[in-house]
Amino acid sequence: MLLHCLGTAGYHPNEQRHTSCYFLPAEGIILDAGTGMFRVRELIQTTSLDILLSHAHLDHIAGLTFLLDVLYGKGVEKVRIWGEQEKLDAIRTHLFSSLVFPVELDAQWCPIDGQNELTINNCKVTWRTQPHPGASIGYRMQWPGGPTLVYLTDTTGQIDRHADSFNADADLLMHECYFQDDLKAQAEKTGHTYCGRLVQIARSANPKQLLLTHVNPIDPQPSAMLDEVAAGLRDTNIGVSLAEDRMQVCFGT
Ligand SMILES: [Zn+2]
Numbered sequence: 391m392l393l394h395c396l397g398t399a400g401y402h403p404n405e406q407r408h409t410s411c412y413f414l415p416a417e418g419i420i421l422d423a424g425t426g427m428f429r430v431r432e433l434i435q436t437t438s439l440d441i442l443l444s445h446a447h448l449d450h451i452a453g454l455t456f457l458l459d460v461l462y463g464k465g466v467e468k469v470r471i472w473g474e475q476e477k478l479d480a481i482r483t484h485l486f487s488s489l490v491f492p493v494e495l496d497a498q499w500c501p502i503d504g505q506n507e508l509t510i511n512n513c514k515v516t517w518r519t520q521p522h523p524g525a526s527i528g529y530r531m532q533w534p535g536g537p538t539l540v541y542l543t544d545t546t547g548q549i550d551r552h553a554d555s556f557n558a559d560a561d562l563l564m565h566e567c568y569f570q571d572d573l574k575a576q577a578e579k580t581g582h583t584y585c586g587r588l589v590q591i592a593r594s595a596n597p598k599q600l601l602l603t604h605v606n607p608i609d610p611q612p613s614a615m616l617d618e619v620a621a622g623l624r625d626t627n628i629g630v631s632l633a634e635d636r637m638q639v640c641f642g643t
């Protein structure tokens with residue numbers, strides 16, 4: 391399975407990174423719709439697209455307004471946008487207010503509330519609420535007889551029995567990492583994860599690969615975070631990397 395990292399920053403873009411957007415072109419599944427969304431266009435392979443939203447902060451939804459261009463002439467017949475009902479309502483009311491973006495989107499808005507799981511093509515998707523201002527949703531995706539992907543962003547990072555089983559044994563664990571340990575207090579205050587916390591989470595979850603995402607756009611040297619996390623996991627078999635825009639990650643093979 392091939393994952394394309396199209397936007398790897400949190401909060402706002404910088405010269406190297408757009409905001410959160412990840413794409414599995416063969417499956418037509420998009421994780422979050424930040425400003426990296428415009429890059430989906432050149433990679434579309436399917437006639438349906440499913441966009442899983444973690445939450446409705448702007449760095450995860452601004453790219454929904456790019457869909458007119460992303461889809462133009464690409465033969466996509468169905469677009470579904472998944473998320474919590476109140477977040478979808480907020481997006482429709484505010485981002486797609488006619489005064490903010492004057493064109494109605496040709497997409498289905500699909501609340502996940504009241505369900506425990508959904509199936510996209512043959513991928514089983516489950517989710518879990520994450521601690522973050524206004525809360526966010528973490529997704530676990532399992533292909534029958536195939537790989538498992540866990541996507542956790544905009545979270546202080548959960549460690550408890552239920553989180554451990556939700557996060558466990560993924561082929562690829564995508565987890566935000568926004569601060570080094572010296573800014574731990576800032577991480578807790580803003581609802582984000584710091585390196586030491588991520589090391590603890592990865593140790594409990596034991597993925598084959600850990601991908602650090604949602605990079606702080608004003609961090610002058612995000613590779614220092616990668617070094618810090620990798621050092622904490624040195625005695626494990628977990629492969630650790632830092633997401634970069636345009637990077638492709640192969641997992642489950
Ligand atoms: Zn964010």
Ligand SMILES: [Zn+2]
Nearest residue numbers: 445447522544
């Ligand atoms: Zn957020």
